[in-house]
Amino acid sequence: MNNTATVLAFDIGASSGRALIGQIVQQNSGEPGLLTITEIHRFPNIPVQIGNHLHWDTVMLLQEVKNGIRKAFQAGYTPESYGIDTWGVDFGLLDSQGELLGIPYHYRDPQTEGLIEELNEKLGRERLFQESGLQFMPFNTIYQLYAMLKAGSPKLDIAETLLLTPDLLHYFLTGEKVCEFTMATTTQLYDAGQNVWNKPLMKELGLSPSLFLDPIEPGTVIGTLSEEVCRELKVPSIKAIAVASHDTESAAAAVPAHSTDFAYLVCGTWSLLGTELSEALLLPEVLEHNFSNEGGAFGTFQLLKNIMGLWILQECKRRWELNGVNLSFPEMVKLAEAAEPFRSLIDPDDLRFMNPADMVETIAEYCRESGQLVPETEGQFIRCILESLALRYREVLEKTEVLAGRSYAGLHMVGGGIQNELLCRFTAEAIGRPVWAGPIEASAIGNMLLQFVAGGHVQHKEEGIELVKRSFPLAVYHPETPELWSAAFQKYVQITGR
Numbered sequence: 101m102n103n104t105a106t107v108l109a110f111d112i113g114a115s116s117g118r119a120l121i122g123q124i125v126q127q128n129s130g131e132p133g134l135l136t137i138t139e140i141h142r143f144p145n146i147p148v149q150i151g152n153h154l155h156w157d158t159v160m161l162l163q164e165v166k167n168g169i170r171k172a173f174q175a176g177y178t179p180e181s182y183g184i185d186t187w188g189v190d191f192g193l194l195d196s197q198g199e200l201l202g203i204p205y206h207y208r209d210p211q212t213e214g215l216i217e218e219l220n221e222k223l224g225r226e227r228l229f230q231e232s233g234l235q236f237m238p239f240n241t242i243y244q245l246y247a248m249l250k251a252g253s254p255k256l257d258i259a260e261t262l263l264l265t266p267d268l269l270h271y272f273l274t275g276e277k278v279c280e281f282t283m284a285t286t287t288q289l290y291d292a293g294q295n296v297w298n299k300p301l302m303k304e305l306g307l308s309p310s311l312f313l314d315p316i317e318p319g320t321v322i323g324t325l326s327e328e329v330c331r332e333l334k335v336p337s338i339k340a341i342a343v344a345s346h347d348t349e350s351a352a353a354a355v356p357a358h359s360t361d362f363a364y365l366v367c368g369t370w371s372l373l374g375t376e377l378s379e380a381l382l383l384p385e386v387l388e389h390n391f392s393n394e395g396g397a398f399g400t401f402q403l404l405k406n407i408m409g410l411w412i413l414q415e416c417k418r419r420w421e422l423n424g425v426n427l428s429f430p431e432m433v434k435l436a437e438a439a440e441p442f443r444s445l446i447d448p449d450d451l452r453f454m455n456p457a458d459m460v461e462t463i464a465e466y467c468r469e470s471g472q473l474v475p476e477t478e479g480q481f482i483r484c485i486l487e488s489l490a491l492r493y494r495e496v497l498e499k500t501e502v503l504a505g506r507s508y509a510g511l512h513m514v515g516g517g518i519q520n521e522l523l524c525r526f527t528a529e530a531i532g533r534p535v536w537a538g539p540i541e542a543s544a545i546g547n548m549l550l551q552f553v554a555g556g557h558v559q560h561k562e563e564g565i566e567l568v569k570r571s572f573p574l575a576v577y578h579p580e581t582p583e584l585w586s587a588a589f590q591k592y593v594q595i596t597g598r
């Protein structure tokens with residue numbers, strides 16, 4: 101490992117984005133370096149409702165990435181490269197002149213409702229799973245494109261290239277059109293077994309396979325910042341690296357695991373719980389439990405499941421703010437701690453929580469329907485959400501063990517959500533095993549690791565993991581009242597009917 105290396109990572113999630121400088125700093129001669137990260141820029145990611153459709157503010161996101169690049173140089177850093185990771189599944193369409201066709205849809209847009217069943221009918225559920233290895237979720241790219249086909253969207257008639265979100269932002273900054281592998285595997289149009297785009301399936305759907313570029317591996321140099329962008333931002337040109345650009349995969353690449361056999365929970369707007377495999381696991385049981393095989397960095401596949409996550413809490417917070425109740429996340433944790441345990445529980449993955457108009461009322465409705473006490477205070481709502489998430493994590497962890505044929509001594513938790521210490525504690529209680537929490541900026545750090553590999557500063561995956569372990573201490577949570585939580589798990593199973 102050679103001396104100080106500096107890179108710039110953009111991690112853009114569904115609720116906010118960050119620009120961070122990562123530097124490998126040599127301690128004393130001969131000592132292995134440490135990774136330091138410095139936040140340069142942070143911005144909210146607020147969707148835009150236009151008529152009946154929900155969209156991303158893609159132009160704002162591009163501007164914020166530019167602001168991040170400018171601020172990095174203004175702060176005196178000279179990163180040798182930059183990388184972008186974002187949430188999965190979403191995309192933009194370019195016409196034959198490279199112009200963006202319309203404003204990209206948000207994956208929570210209701211246009212895909214009912215399409216899972218319709219395509220299962222049309223193409224066959226087993227076949228769709230066997231070919232993509234992906235969980236059936238309404239936001240998968242395949243359903244968004246099928247909704248556009250059904251609506252007769254003229255965009256698909258004149259589109260020449262489909263670019264997934266990180267690739268679209270790279271295109272605006274470099275002029276290069278690429279398709280990064282990990283993002284491609286979130287579409288359900290990618291054949292995980294054959295490791296190629298599923299062109300026969302595209303044709304059957306009425307999609308032109310030429311829209312989809314051949315995937316490139318994480319760690320590939322895409323190009324450099326274009327002259328126009330350098331002139332606009334008054335910065336020198338730097339390399340653009342295709343990292344594991346699906347944020348979940350960047351986070352998975354930064355899990356400071358004790359062994360190659362580990363279970364992790366990426367905790368942000370979504371919770372992604374799973375384990376790392378060397379190839380996609382296309383067993384009928386994986387389909388039965390609707391798990392997913394997502395392409396990862398370093399030739400891996402992640403066997404994981406989406407759990408609705410802190411989105412439910414974010415939406416309650418937003419609803420209370422509309423009613424003039426402004427609570428910070430630390431205040432929310434305090435209120436939950438003071439509330440009565442296990443007063444009411446929900447199934448976080450009930451689809452009614454995907455994008456309801458009023459999340460608070462939807463939780464109340466769920467409790468009423470399941471014959472439970474309805475939360476009355478913010479503290480009771482928050483505790484209900486956090487306890488239910490922790491119990492859902494237990495359920496999915498145990499399912500992961502059965503599917504992967506492994507057992508895990510504990511669970512690694514990474515991502516912004518681990519700042520919610522109560523959730524980490526509840527999770528250790530619910531699974532009855534230790535939780536190792538950290539790093540918070542796992543996606544950005546995974547992004548940096550792939551850039552360091554591309555720059556020759558880190559030789560391989562294991563060296564990257566050792567660097568993360570040395571650089572970011574873990575917070576460890578141990579179960580203290582496992583019997584209480586086992587009883588709660590029985591109540592949860594009874595309420596959710598699973």
Ligand SMILES: C[C@H](O)[C@H](O)[C@@H](O)C(=O)CO
Nearest residue numbers: 187188189239347348370
């Ligand atoms: C749709 C979600 O964004 C996706 O499934 C998830 O993996 C993700 O990208 C979380 O940021």
